Amino acid sequence: MKTSLIGYPRVGSLRELKFASEKYFKGDITIDELHRTAADLRIRHWRRQQENGIDFIPSNDFSFYDGLLDTACLFNIIPERYQALGLNPLETYFAMARGYQGEQGDVKALAMKKWFNTNYHYMVPEVDDSTTIRLAGTKLLDEFLEAKQNNITTKPVLIGAFTLLKLAKYTEGKQADDFVHETAEAYANVLTRLNELGAEWIQLDEPKLVTDLTKEDLVLFTKLYSRILSAKGNVKVLAQTYFGDVRDCYQELQSLPFDGIGIDFLEGKQSLELVRKYGFSDDKVLFAGVVNGKNIWRNNYHNTLTLVQKLNGQAKQLVLSSSCSLLHVPYSLQNEAALSDGIKRYFAFAEEKLHEFAELKKILSHADPYSTELYRQNEVLFDGTRFAGNETVQARTATLTDADFKRLPAFVEREAIQNAKFKLPPLPTTTIGSFPQTADVRANRFSFKKGSITAEQYKQFNFDKIAECIALQDEIGLDVLVHGEYERNDMVEYFGESLDGFIFTENAWVQSYGTRCVKPPIVWGDISRSRPMTVEYSAYAKSLTSKPVKGMLTGPVTILNWSFPREDISLKDSAIQIALAIREEVLDLEANHIEIIQIDEAALREKLPLRQSDWQAEYLSWAIPAFRLVHSGVQAETQIHTHMCYSQFSDIIRDIDDMDADVITFEASRSDLAIIDAINACGFQTEVGPGVYDIHSPRIPSVDELKQGLFRMLDKIDGAKLWVNPDCGLKTRGVTETWASLRHLVQAAKEVRETL
Structure with missing residues (x-):
């Protein structure tokens, strides 16, 4: 059983990237010093995943500010007002994120919105009249090569074409459909470059697929990926979804020549039902989101093994994955000296989730996984009880009436x-x-x-x-x-x-x-x-x-x-x-x-x-x-x-x-x-x-x-x-x-x- 992560936290276990970035904003460190801090963090994070046996380690999940903003810059989606400042690429990037007021001009930042149902905020890409969507940046390629030079094989991660176009803001009179061809060509060029660099997989994140989709949305999605996937060559393409199920596009995902499909089986209420009802293509790998990327409680191995057994009967090729990026949980319990061991044993932050993947891999390698010591230890945790109740509070909530909810x-x-x-x-x-x-x-x-x-x-x-x-x-x-x-x-x-x-x-x-x-x-x-x-x-x-x-x-x-x-x-x-x-x-x-x-x-x-x-x-x-x-x-x-x-x-x-x-x-x-x-x-x-x-x-x-x-x-x-x-x-x-x-x-x- 192989394991995969959708993404990893990036600010550092002690917020090293935050402090370095703020020093850079103040002029206290150089751009080279900021880049060195970033490189140190990336390598450290890849090593952590490698040490815990993660088979599909993400790269390009790192960002100085926001992953969707990175994607916009990669594809030249930089409004004219920022380009006109004449700044270097990183300063232009920060001007889009934070606004700019200085000798070169005065511009506001891009709009900022919540990333689906999380407390993470993304920068809204803005496609103006001057925009030509094309592969213009090298960040994704550079970080793949950086990992490779450190003897770490990664799957580059990129916000998918459909989600990018659906979340972007357009000049009045324009819409996503107007940019299908050039967007598909830009993504196809990414695949071409990754082929040249010897990449095995690329992960294209498409969380927009778990929302309500129209017929027009499905046409847009199919148009984009019919062209993009025609350029994949030897690179295998994973369509990664999260935060819900793909009930509106499950059959489209199955019919397009993706090599892998990532599905959230925790927040995806109908995910298991969809796989059972429609089956799963033998020529595709199911990346099953079974380890919670949004909450900090330990994984219940009994529930996970039960789900895996059900999926084994449906999917010929199965990989255990996080339900979403681990960006949404803290780094490690090792930094929590004040919490008792009796409390910490119930929690799994990002590093502990890596350990959970390693344990699940070991458990599932046995003919009888339920007899393993790792499984029994987990079972004891979940069979026990922890003090959580307050009878007074429960009594107060039980006696509330409709009048308590109305102001006069x-x-x-x-x-x-x-x-x-x-x-x-x-x-x-x-x-x-x-x-x-x-x-x-x-x-x-x-x-x-x-x-x-x-x-x-x-x-x-x-x-x-x-x-x-x-x-x-x-x-x-x-x-x-x-x-x-x-x-x-x-x-x-x-x-x-x-x-x-x-x-x-x-x-x-x-x-x-x-x-x-x-x-x-x-x-x-x-x-x-x-x-x-x-x-x-x-x-x-x-x-x-x-x-x-x-x-x-x-x-x-x-x-x-x-x-x-x-x-x-x-x-x-x-x-x-x-x-x-x-x-x-x-x-x-x-x-x-x-x-x-x-x-x-x-x-x-x-x-x-x-x-x-x-x-x-x-x-x-x-x-x-x-x-x-x-x-x-x-x-x-x-x-x-x-x-x-x-x-x-x-x-x-x-x-x-x-x-x-x-x-x-x-x-x-x-x-x-x-x-x-x-x-x-x-x-x-x-x-x-x-x-x-x-x-x-x-x-x-x-x-x-x-x-x-x-x-x-x-x-x-x-x-x-x-x-x-x-x-x-x-x-x-x-x-x-x-x-x-x-x-x-x-x-x-x-x-x-x-x-x-």
Whole structure:
């Protein structure tokens, strides 16, 4: 039995790539030093896989920022505005990812969206009028050769042609069909080059195939691959899918001359049924996704062996694979000194998953795999029990009624009450919550965790930062203020650490986008709140100003979606438990005179099923009520905000309105305000704050640029409903650019206000 990985984490076990990239951005290291760090990581990762006997080791799964952006650059999909900067290739690449503001010009970054149902973000390729899609780069070939020179045979990995064209953005009047021929030729040229280099396999990732497909989509897919596969020569081509099943295109995959098909048997609800119903071609290799690439719990060998036995009767050639890239899990449990062995034995991060592949290979090599010692050890783990329950929490969730999920009075009445109370000016200005996490902020937190300062010293530092932040917000003229969140390491991890039922790691970092990494909490048991989490700092900020100060919370769905969830209870049950805990915090904030409370649901869409037919029954039917449960107990005068970012929300806009918040802020700066049309089309009642500038870029927007954006918004949104804010929190930005941008934001709002 052979084994395969779809992809491997790339930022480094201790985030080496992140830190090297950020040093490069600051000019502290050269481009050659950055490349050396990258090369060291690639070789280290290939060696790890080789040592654990992985037969199909991926190359070109490494990226400085994003794999789809790499693919766009490989095929010359670089909009003219970036080419006109005249930068070197890597600087042009980073300008597309981060934006650019300097001597060569001023351009915004490409749009950024969530990668299917994950917390990873991809850069949206943009095909403009100047684009000719062709093989122009060498990264894929270079990394294949780099591995080969280190005596490691790899299968190069590349985003497939269909997924590339379906996720790209086009100049008005153009569409994917207009680029079929040149895209197919570009991919065919890749195969030709790999033939010349002696490659055995190439993996073409086609996750778009697990979504709802039209007849036109199937025609596009077939057109592309009829040409691409005609050029494969001696290179074997693996069509790799993940995050679901391929029910809409299974027969097309079987009929086209692919040499291997990768199918997810964990998230793919109908994957096994499809193989049983239609069979699997004898001339193809089935790469079966049986090791979870998205969660951190150990593999249950009994379940895996049972599945393999079923597949052995259907597929003549079988390879064990991860369900998706291991990009979505942390590196290694070896970096977790604080976790006990009794806890760690339940988990498998990326390196431990390599060990699982090695063990499964050994187990399956025996005539009676169930008699092996490795199998018995795994069976003991899963036959045992671990403490996870809380009877009080379970009783509370069992006694909830429909009334607990409904806020009264209705929105229209609340809106009038809140307008009379707050008396905010037209186009009220605010921020999303967090302010820059500077070196001194991080050092204060680290010193407290290390025990080198007292709790009083730690708190006093945060109080001083809050006072400074409130004063500056007051001084530049923001209308609704925030305390800055200096006590928070992360918008989810902070709450996980404050709730019972979570456990936490030291170095279980996962890439979210570019150099941004997160450390998701792990849902270990039933969730409850044993103490207030945010009240002290919010109340202190409120005491420093006469203006409204928002209490800042993370919503239950986002906390769950940005954690590693339990696998022994449903996501719905976990979400309701978290909602009850956050509800207690909301009521405590209100009791302490915090009159505006923001409950962020940045990740609302993240676990939305990829097929629309499953949206309501499997997700929205509990995700939206979980949010309503959080705020349904507050008074009419208390204004509830929420925030969402970097996802496509247009198709669930009615469900978002059904969350019954009073104000929603969301990312719009990179998506060209497209969501506003959806808001108008459905009669959206909630007040809205589309982000007027992109905080994921270091560039500072001008007053005129912000005014133009606001006037565009006012063409479509009633001025009485419009708020003015950045598109996300400011924790990752520098101090100078943050305050300069906010000054411009306030000035722009004031000048536009005068025209109303």
